Amino acid sequence: MAAVTYTTVPQVKTATLGSSNVATEFTRPSNRARCAIVTFDANAGKVSYTGTDGASIGADYTPVAAGVPTAFDMGSAGAIFCAAATGSTVVHVAYESVRGR
Numbered sequence: 001m002a003a004v005t006y007t008t009v010p011q012v013k014t015a016t017l018g019s020s021n022v023a024t025e026f027t028r029p030s031n032r033a034r035c036a037i038v039t040f041d042a043n044a045g046k047v048s049y050t051g052t053d054g055a056s057i058g059a060d061y062t063p064v065a066a067g068v069p070t071a072f073d074m075g076s077a078g079a080i081f082c083a084a085a086t087g088s089t090v091v092h093v094a095y096e097s098v099r100g101r
Contacts, residue, residue: 003027
């Protein structure tokens with residue numbers, strides 16, 4: 001899957017993750033996004049601040065249960081990488097903006 005790019009914030013993007021452990025990159029929209037909210041639908045997923053789009057997700061990730069929205073502080077990270085943990089699932093990634101900017 002090609003990297004998912006955002007043009008405005010706040011904005012939500014949805015992607016279907018097919019194979020387990022294959023990373024999909026969600027690129028941070030400029031410097032306006034302070035955090036990402038990630039939700040996986042049918043199956044649990046994995047989220048990492050490092051990776052390569054389309055490659056196996058690395059050993060350093062945070063597990064996220066299905067149906068549990070989880071916030072990630074973006075700090076200086078330029079993207080997050082999401083992967084299905086055990087089987088195909090849909091992921092929703094919302095980038096929130098910094099107030100007043």
